[in-house]
Amino acid sequence: MAIVSRYTIALHILTWLAYWAEKDEFFPSDRIANSVGTSPVFLRRILGQLAKAGLVLVQHGGTGAGWKLARRPEDISLLDVYEAVVQTPLFEMHHSQPNPSCIIGHGIQPALQRVYEDSEEALKLRLAQESIGDLVASALEHGKL
Amino acid sequence: MAIVSRYTIALHILTWLAYWAEKDEFFPSDRIANSVGTSPVFLRRILGQLAKAGLVLVQHGGTGAGWKLARRPEDISLLDVYEAVVQTPLFEMHHSQPNPSCIIGHGIQPALQRVYEDSEEALKLRLAQESIGDLVASALEHGKL
DNA sequence: CACATTGTAACTTATTCAGTTCCATTGAAG
DNA sequence: CTTCAATGGAACTGAATAAGTTACAATGTG
Numbered sequence: 001m002a003i004v005s006r007y008t009i010a011l012h013i014l015t016w017l018a019y020w021a022e023k024d025e026f027f028p029s030d031r032i033a034n035s036v037g038t039s040p041v042f043l044r045r046i047l048g049q050l051a052k053a054g055l056v057l058v059q060h061g062g063t064g065a066g067w068k069l070a071r072r073p074e075d076i077s078l079l080d081v082y083e084a085v086v087q088t089p090l091f092e093m094h095h096s097q098p099n100p101s102c103i104i105g106h107g108i109q110p111a112l113q114r115v116y117e118d119s120e121e122a123l124k125l126r127l128a129q130e131s132i133g134d135l136v137a138s139a140l141e142h143g144k145l
Numbered sequence: 146m147a148i149v150s151r152y153t154i155a156l157h158i159l160t161w162l163a164y165w166a167e168k169d170e171f172f173p174s175d176r177i178a179n180s181v182g183t184s185p186v187f188l189r190r191i192l193g194q195l196a197k198a199g200l201v202l203v204q205h206g207g208t209g210a211g212w213k214l215a216r217r218p219e220d221i222s223l224l225d226v227y228e229a230v231v232q233t234p235l236f237e238m239h240h241s242q243p244n245p246s247c248i249i250g251h252g253i254q255p256a257l258q259r260v261y262e263d264s265e266e267a268l269k270l271r272l273a274q275e276s277i278g279d280l281v282a283s284a285l286e287h288g289k290l
Numbered sequence: 291c292a293c294a295t296t297g298t299a300a301c302t303t304a305t306t307c308a309g310t311t312c313c314a315t316t317g318a319a320g
Numbered sequence: 321c322t323t324c325a326a327t328g329g330a331a332c333t334g335a336a337t338a339a340g341t342t343a344c345a346a347t348g349t350g
Contacts, residue, residue: 004338005237008257012239016249028295035247037239039340044296058296062349065295078260092150094157094182095308102180104161107288111280112153115223122271126264135256143252149307173326184309189327206317210326240339
């Protein structure tokens with residue numbers, strides 16, 4: 001399979017919040033849902049993860065409750081978002097145990113472990129180079145056509 | 146989610162075949178299944194993909210039917226295996242359509258497309274640097290303890 | 291106190307993956 | 321030319337996971 005669409009949704013949310021950030025207000029989840037095209041409850045689940053990671057701030061009760069960015073868009077990297085939203089390792093190991101009395105079956109998992117960690121690291125390094133600020137600029141460019 | 150365990154299984158298969166490669170015979174799928182710890186039918190599905198990609202050779206009927214490597218282990222990169230077995234893009238887009246009348250909703254997908262492609266490319270570049278030969282060496286090192 | 295909004299739990303639905311069973315097909319060996 | 325060990329593929333099951341929905345208690349501003 002692939003990296004969950006939850007990650008795409010999280011990036012959409014943050015890009016949207018960044019676009020409206022100059023207003024400096026809290027935006028409710030159904031307002032965001034209108035742009036993303038999915039349910040406010042689903043968004044709140046993701047927003048909760050982003051809040052735990054310190055990427056957004058939440059205002060609970062009263063009128064004017066909702067969400068806003070906790071930092072400037074340029075200071076939120078796509079890696080920050082990845083680590084906030086994706087908790088599972090990128091590569092899956094065997095579902096059923098390989099045969100430990102076979103020398104390959106015994107040694108393959110630690111061998112893969114090392115390669116998998118390095119490869120995941122390469123991906124994360126690339127994600128660290130891009131920010132929500134970049135996404136806003138790029139989305140506006142494409143959105144205006 | 147993550148990259149399917151099918152990829153791990155494919156690497157296990159090829160590492161196993163590489164380990165026995167000097168014998169220069171064809172190995173049946175249930176012999177391989179004994180090391181991997183999963184069903185021969187599942188393995189044959191994966192072996193079929195590897196054969197299509199030209200990484201293994203198959204011998205159909207008769208005694209001595211089975212599978213063997215089509216190239217030397219050092220000439221099969223982990224990227225070759227990835228492209229043989231994983232067909233879907235690494236990142237998932239939205240499941241439901243973002244709002245096209247919102248400027249962010251309209252521009253976000255092409256913006257993400259570019260970043261996603263670049264990031265997937267970074268992962269593949271790392272996978273291209275490692276070969277089945279490396280995996281055999283590393284697995285033997287760990288397997289001997 | 292009123293009320294807009296969050297937080298969370300429980301449920302449904304769809305999808306995907308791994309694994310299984312079954313049988314027709316293949317082709318080397320005797 | 322028969323035998324038989326093996327592949328190839330279809331059809332099915334079971335389990336896990338994701339996205340989406342409904343419902344309601346908790347929050348805290350005004």
